[in-house]
Amino acid sequence: MSFEANYNQFTDFIPWSQQSPLRVLVVTAALPERDAVLRGLKSDPRFEVLLGGVGPVAAGVNTSRALAAANYNLVISAGFAGGFPNRAEVGSVVVGTEIVAADLGAETPEGFSSLNELGFGSTCIRTDKGLVDYVTKALVKAKLRVFNGPVLTVSTVTGTAETAKEMMARIPRAAAEAMEGYGVGFAALDQGLPVIEVRAISNMVGPRNRSAWRIREALEVLEAVFQVLSEVSI
């Protein structure tokens, strides 16, 4: 289906799609992720791919800078992520329903208190539901293994079973953990733009085991994701 046909499908119910022409900023953390996304997109002119750096601060600052320099109407945070056990396995894709700054808060004798609970703002950025559903369906149709759920943003990669358990208790439906989504999402929100997070699962969240990382597989999945997105022209 052509870009215009798909684009028009949204015009009844997704405000961002009424803005024309569609320009999408994709923010990746590292070079291999950026290159995989570019290979998938095959020079689709509607997409710009930014190397935003690792972690929420670098990603947020670089996204803000890019959004200030040009007009976009959609932002995508993309790359690898850890999958939570029984939620998203290695080689699958997670399309985030929410972006949650999972370690932004305070440790108290009673346990962790999020920024929300402390009354200092929100740790949760909502993603565009219509777009999340649309992207999910397109990826499933392309035979990718896709899961939906909150994607956590952390400043410290989880490296023990205890912390993984704690994260799952804190955000029970969490599907994946990465390090940039909240920064990218905050910058998009600041400009009034919709955001989604799409992650290829390279490892499981839990005890540190670098030999179990499946980077090449995750890169292939990331490339396939953006090939699909280019073909359905979100």
Ligand SMILES: O=C(O)c1cccc(C(=O)CC[C@H]2O[C@@H](n3cnc4c(=O)[nH]cnc43)[C@H](O)[C@@H]2O)c1
């Ligand atoms: O040294 C380690 O044990 C280790 C384990 C997981 C990830 C790292 C990184 O430095 C990668 C950071 C990079 O990749 C994304 N990512 C991928 N998997 C995870 C994860 O399980 N938890 C958090 N982030 C992850 C992340 O978005 C960064 O861009 C090192």
